[in-house]
Amino acid sequence: MTRLLLASRNAKKLGELRRIVEAEGLAGIEVLGLADVDEFEEAPETAPDFEGNALAKARDAVAATGLPSVADDSGITVDALNGMPGVLSARWSGRHGDDEANLDLVLAQLSDTPDDRMGAAFVSTVALAHPDGTETVVRGEWRGHLVRERRGTNGFGYDPIFVPEGGTRTSAELSPSEKDAVSHRGRALRLLVPHLRALAG
Amino acid sequence: MTRLLLASRNAKKLGELRRIVEAEGLAGIEVLGLADVDEFEEAPETAPDFEGNALAKARDAVAATGLPSVADDSGITVDALNGMPGVLSARWSGRHGDDEANLDLVLAQLSDTPDDRMGAAFVSTVALAHPDGTETVVRGEWRGHLVRERRGTNGFGYDPIFVPEGGTRTSAELSPSEKDAVSHRGRALRLLVPHLRALAG
Numbered sequence: 054m055t056r057l058l059l060a061s062r063n064a065k066k067l068g069e070l071r072r073i074v075e076a077e078g079l080a081g082i083e084v085l086g087l088a089d090v091d092e093f094e095e096a097p098e099t100a101p102d103f104e105g106n107a108l109a110k111a112r113d114a115v116a117a118t119g120l121p122s123v124a125d126d127s128g129i130t131v132d133a134l135n136g137m138p139g140v141l142s143a144r145w146s147g148r149h150g151d152d153e154a155n156l157d158l159v160l161a162q163l164s165d166t167p168d169d170r171m172g173a174a175f176v177s178t179v180a181l182a183h184p185d186g187t188e189t190v191v192r193g194e195w196r197g198h199l200v201r202e203r204r205g206t207n208g209f210g211y212d213p214i215f216v217p218e219g220g221t222r223t224s225a226e227l228s229p230s231e232k233d234a235v236s237h238r239g240r241a242l243r244l245l246v247p248h249l250r251a252l253a254g
Numbered sequence: 255m256t257r258l259l260l261a262s263r264n265a266k267k268l269g270e271l272r273r274i275v276e277a278e279g280l281a282g283i284e285v286l287g288l289a290d291v292d293e294f295e296e297a298p299e300t301a302p303d304f305e306g307n308a309l310a311k312a313r314d315a316v317a318a319t320g321l322p323s324v325a326d327d328s329g330i331t332v333d334a335l336n337g338m339p340g341v342l343s344a345r346w347s348g349r350h351g352d353d354e355a356n357l358d359l360v361l362a363q364l365s366d367t368p369d370d371r372m373g374a375a376f377v378s379t380v381a382l383a384h385p386d387g388t389e390t391v392v393r394g395e396w397r398g399h400l401v402r403e404r405r406g407t408n409g410f411g412y413d414p415i416f417v418p419e420g421g422t423r424t425s426a427e428l429s430p431s432e433k434d435a436v437s438h439r440g441r442a443l444r445l446l447v448p449h450l451r452a453l454a455g
Contacts, residue, residue, distance in 0.1 A: 097366045101334065133302065135336040147362025158359075161348025165298045 055252055058085050060095075060114035060124040065209075069233060070123065073242050074249065081253035085120070093117035098126065103140060103178035104190050111182035121252055123245070125179045127238060129211045131199065132172040133163055139176075142210065152210055160201055160214065171198045173215060175224075177237040179245055181252075189248045193240030197224075208232065256453055259286050261296075261315035261325040266410070270434060271324065274443050275450065282454035286321070294318035299327065304341060304379035305391050312383035322453055324446070326380045328439060330412045332400065333373040334364055340377075343411065353411055361402055361415065372399045374416060376425075378438040380446055382453075390449045394441030398425075409433065 059070050067086045074082050096113055098106040103126040110124030128142030138145040138159065146154035163171065175195040182188045196218045203213035205225025212225035217235065224232060233239045260271050268287045275283050297314055299307040304327040311325030329343030339346040339360065347355035364372065376396040383389045397419045404414035406426030413426035418436065425433060434440045 099366050099368055101371065134342075135338050135340065137336050137338050139336065141335075141363055144366075145363065147359055147365075158348055162342055162346065164348075165300050165345075167300055170302065 054083050055081055056083050056085055056120055057249070057252065058087075058090060058114050058118055058120040058122040060087060060110045060122050062087050066125065066238070069238060070242060072233070073239075073246065077246050077250070079246075079249055079253045082249060087114075090118050090120070098140065100126075100140065103128065103176055104180070104192070106140060107178045107180035108182070108188060108190060111180040111188070115182045115184055119184055121181065121183050123179060123181050125177055125238065125241070127175070127177040129215065130174050130176055131159065131163070133166045133170050134159075156203065156211060156214060159199070159211070163199065163201075171200070173197060173199050173211075175211070175215065175237040177241040179238075179241045181245060181248055183252075189245070191241050191244035193237040193242075193244065195224075195235065195237040195240070255284050256282055257284050257286055257321055258450070258453065259288075259291060259315050259319055259321040259323040261288060261311045261323050263288050267326065267439070270439060271443060273434070274440075274447070278447050278451070280447075280450055280454045283450060288315075291319050291321070299341065301327075301341065304329065304377055305381070305393070307341060308379045308381035309383070309389060309391060312381040312389070316383045316385055320385055322382065322384045324380060324382050326378055326439065326442070328376070328378040330416065331375050331377055332360065332364070334367045334371050335360075357404065357412060357415060360400070360412070364400065364402075372401070374398060374400050374412075376412070376416065376438040378442040380439075380442045382446060382449055384453075390446070392442050392445035394438040394443075394445065396425075396436065396438040396441070 059067055071084045074084055100106040100109060106126035107124050111122045114122035128139050130136040130139050143150055146158045148154050177193045180190045197216050199214050200216055204223045205213050208225045213223055215224045217224055260268055272285050275285055301307040307327035308325050312323045315323035329340050331337040331340050344351055347359045349355050378394045381391045398417050400415050401417055405424045406414055409426045414424055416425045418425060
């Protein structure tokens with residue numbers, strides 16, 4: 054059994070990675086979360102891009118635990134905001150993790166933006182770092198547009214105002230399995246599967 | 255005497271344009287502000303760039319008054335925010351013209367950004383539109399970096415946290431004449447002088 058650390062305390066992310074590992078038949082891999090290993094200091098996310106933050110988190114986890122480690126950095130890029138909130142998605146309002154304040158702020162900033170310029174994309178970058186120093190980074194994107202009124206109660210973050218391309222429901226109105234199948238994080242994690250398969254030996 | 259409309263209610267901008275017109279010896283031009291003409295409806299600033307907003311405001315002013323008209327759109331572009339707040343500088347916090355809230359928000363968003371990635375630039379775009387349809391747009395930039403503590407009481411907007419390149423004082427610590435000589439708006443207005451000279455005949 055190969056142990057793989059997901060450098061996250063987010064139960065939803067842990068569940069998603071475990072579902073994918075199981076669905077892909079990677080029976081040789083046991084996925085651990087940060088709650089399953091000795092505590093270590095997590096550095097702030099200071100990189101200017103998702104890739105840099107994901108890699109830094111994965112490297113820190115390898116250095117602290119000696120385990121092959123996966124870390125992600127995700128967010129929403131809004132066309133009319135030049136790709137921001139981006140790496141600041143979870144702290145856009147200045148209050149880390151305050152989804153309501155972050156949504157309110159983005160919608161206020163877009164209040165004069167015409168409806169046909171509300172394009173956006175969810176982006177997920179996932180890094181896999183090994184104790185031998187090899188590293189892999191994958192990126193999943195999910196294009197769509199923002200709406201001005203929240204709809205739906207699934208998901209978190211910007212899900213209630215994001216309508217994926219080709220649909221009419223917000224991503225907070227999709228079921229978890231519908232979302233896994235097409236979301237940025239689902240896409241990124243599936244891009245990682247060949248590398249996990251190598252890990253499973 | 256040729257009348258020229260500055261499509262603004264900002265007394266500081268009006269004063270600056272009048273000083274430049276006088277300093278350049280353009281005695282044939284009388285600069286009016288919006289307070290000096292019949293009221294007309296001003297459209298919201300919906301363009302994705304400074305140039306688009308400045309041009310739209312100048313065109314609207316020509317259409318409403320028949321006078322050659324100057325309009326500006328200005329703001330600050332922060333490197334770590336992909337060039338935002340940009341056209342949203344005056345309404346970044348969602349509250350138009352609330353300088354304190356806008357500064358607080360930018361500083362909160364940059365709280366994890368390393369000191370060596372605090373680069374920023376003030377940008378001023380000025381458009382001149384004529385009743386015959388000819389248009390000119392000029393752009394002035396002023397590079398520098400942001401600091402985390404406000405300093406100085408001159409100016410407005412982001413001046414208290416902007417340190418121009420080559421200096422140590424914030425632009426709110428410069429005197430108005432020091433600022434005019436090197437600022438984004440001063441640069442843009444001086445680029446407009448040859449076109450104003452043609453107007454003065």
